[in-house]
Amino acid sequence: MVDPRYIRMFHEVVRTGSYSAAARCLGYSQPAVSQQMRALERTVGTPLFVRAGHELRLTEAGRILAKHADSVVEDLTAAQNKLSAVKELRSGGIRVCAFPSASATLVPTAAARATAENPDLRIRLSEAEPPDSLESLRRGECDITLAFTYPGIEEQVSGDVVGLGVLDDPVVAVLPAGHRLAKRRSVELAELADERWIAGCPRCREYFVRACGEAGFEPDIAFTTDDNLAVQGLVAAGTGVALMPRLVLSFLRHRKVIGRRVRGVEPRSILAYTLSDHREVPTTALMLETFRQVGAEMRADS
Structure with missing residues (x-):
């Protein structure tokens, strides 16, 4: 059985490219790193590094171990985080x-x-x-x-994660205050087919494009930004219209835009997720x- 501490140190040596750099990152002395790497090589029964001048190179065995070291270190870090979480939750x-x-x-x-x-x-x-x-x-x-x-x-x-439904958040059309449909209480998405559009975050954008397709048109996306206030600023300036979850407009609304419910477009679902054993x-x-x-x-x- 390989000591996990050796794997962590090996991973850092590979990442940094030298014993001395790994020692600085981990807070060890360079001889201590060298000693632990020799102990790791004795454990696996074969050299993991060779020197080529001042350069440290992986052997074939070292390359094989390096392929697995990332996931091992990630799993160990996740386990430590979860143990810390249990401790914090109890306190x-x-x-x-x-x-x-x-x-x-x-x-x-x-x-x-x-x-x-x-x-x-x-x-x-x-x-x-x-x-x-x-x-x-x-x-x-x-x-x-x-x-x-x-x-x-x-x-x-993953199977150890469970979700609890919290809220269904309707999608609204964000329009300039003087837009031709501004006096409506709600609109059909197809009524905005000829508009230029400002698209939001990748997940919102994916759904937006699909909803437009279902409404019979391909949107003319003129701008793309993850910043909700920037979206509204662009709408207020008359550069286009947008779809946005209503929750955003409940706390962040540009004074020159309005939000109108879009008929036939399903809401996004908001869920609270946790680990099943928590x-x-x-x-x-x-x-x-x-x-x-x-x-x-x-x-x-x-």
């Missing part, structure tokens, strides 16, 4: 990762409610869009992830239930 702390519009709406309301009832609860918030946020959960870097998906987009989650941890269960309640109240108010 009354929880880490939540959310996409920006959820961070500005769902999270503050849920956090205020949860901490009002549990003053010792400590919440650490980070931001990421799916699928990156779900990878963060899988790696043990957070305890709950708020993520969204659209109809027809299959969410790739569902019964009190702090995780508390936050999941709080997110569910807040989502239900937002649905009732819409």
Whole structure:
């Protein structure tokens, strides 16, 4: 059995290209790294490095081990993160990762409610869009992830991840205040077929293009940006129109744009994900239930 510490050090030597560079990154002395690499070579029974002048090169055995070292180190890091998560959860702390519009709406309301009832609860918030946020959960870097998906987009989650429905967030057409359809309460997507469009994040853009296709047209995408305020600024300036989740407009609205419900376009689904073995941890269960309640109240108010 190879000592995991040797694999970590081997991985760092390969990454940095030398014993001395790996020693600096890991906080060891150069002789200590050399000693552990010799111990690793004795364990596997063959040399892993050869010197070519001042350059350190991998042997064939070293290249084989290097192919597996990345995943081994990643798995070890994930395990350590998850162990740390259990420790933090038991001490009354929880880490939540959310996409920006959820961070500005769902999270503050849920956090205020949860901490009002549990003053010792400590919440650490980070931001990421799916699928990156779900990878963060899988790696043990957070305890709950708020993520969204659209109809027809299959969410790739591992078997140890479970999701709880929080909110269905309708899609709205973002139009300049003086647009020809501005006085309508809702519009058909096909009525905007001749417009120029500003497209959003990759996941939103994928669904938008498909929805336009189902409405019988291919959108003329003039601009693409992940910045919701930039989208609205471009719409306000008359450069195009956009589709946007209504949750965004609930907290961030340019004064010269309006949002109109789009008939026939399905909403995005917002879910709270956690690891299956964390569902019964009190702090995780508390936050999941709080997110569910807040989502239900937002649905009732819409």
